[in-house]
Amino acid sequence: MEKVKAKIAPSMLSSDFANLASEAEKMLQFGADWLHMDIMDGHFVPNLTIGPTVIQSLRQRSRAYLDCHLMVTNPMDYVKPLSKAGASGFTFHVEVSQENWQDLIQKIKETGMRPGVALKPGTPIEQVFPLVEAEVPVEMVLVMTVEPGFGGQEFMPEMMDKVRVLRKKYPSLDIEVDGGLGPKTIDVAASAGANCIVAGSSIFKALKPQEVISLLRKSVEEAQCKS
Numbered sequence: 001m002e003k004v005k006a007k008i009a010p011s012m013l014s015s016d017f018a019n020l021a022s023e024a025e026k027m028l029q030f031g032a033d034w035l036h037m038d039i040m041d042g043h044f045v046p047n048l049t050i051g052p053t054v055i056q057s058l059r060q061r062s063r064a065y066l067d068c069h070l071m072v073t074n075p076m077d078y079v080k081p082l083s084k085a086g087a088s089g090f091t092f093h094v095e096v097s098q099e100n101w102q103d104l105i106q107k108i109k110e111t112g113m114r115p116g117v118a119l120k121p122g123t124p125i126e127q128v129f130p131l132v133e134a135e136v137p138v139e140m141v142l143v144m145t146v147e148p149g150f151g152g153q154e155f156m157p158e159m160m161d162k163v164r165v166l167r168k169k170y171p172s173l174d175i176e177v178d179g180g181l182g183p184k185t186i187d188v189a190a191s192a193g194a195n196c197i198v199a200g201s202s203i204f205k206a207l208k209p210q211e212v213i214s215l216l217r218k219s220v221e222e223a224q225c226k227s
């Protein structure tokens, strides 16, 4: 397997939102590479979380890479507000109806954010190929390993087929997995080829979060050495 850098991204959805900035700081001190920010509109998914205002507040207190996952019906509406707020990555869902993907990806890039595409468990992996191969491509694919909307759900190992297909086809692509990842599930995801690991409950509920973060990283790095 080609070496693509491991990125460990605690999902801030599992943090104490009343203390978001200090929770974020703690995660970085514990060794996190990115902070995963779940933006939900109560429409694309049946939950409502944070938006550009909260991202902006966090940006004022942190220089971290803010890996924003847009579980929203109209991602285009969020491009400007999120870039102004200081988001780093902008990952939209392939299931939304979008007349012109190139237009969306290009607008994300123009603002300086890094474009990514996410897919729900029921969506065939082939749907993201054109976006990875586009003239202006997405730079990351997020394979959801639970139904998007809530933290604390069970990892779906059957999603690893998608990761394997992607890794074989695109050796240097950032492939992110999200949902139910932790010490018990990381090895299967890492050996399938995932290198960006989102984990909420397993990190925030751990007695020693720093050990979970380093275990996740070690698993990705070892899988890359073995293959």
Ligand SMILES: O=C(CO)[C@@H](O)[C@H](O)COP(=O)(O)O
Residues within 6 Å of the ligand: 011, 013, 014, 036, 038, 069, 146, 147, 148, 149, 150, 151, 152, 153, 178, 179, 180, 181, 198, 199, 200, 201, 202
């Ligand atoms: O996007 C989502 C849920 O929609 C995730 O980012 C979860 O927040 C991950 O939480 P755990 O499954 O790791 O608890």
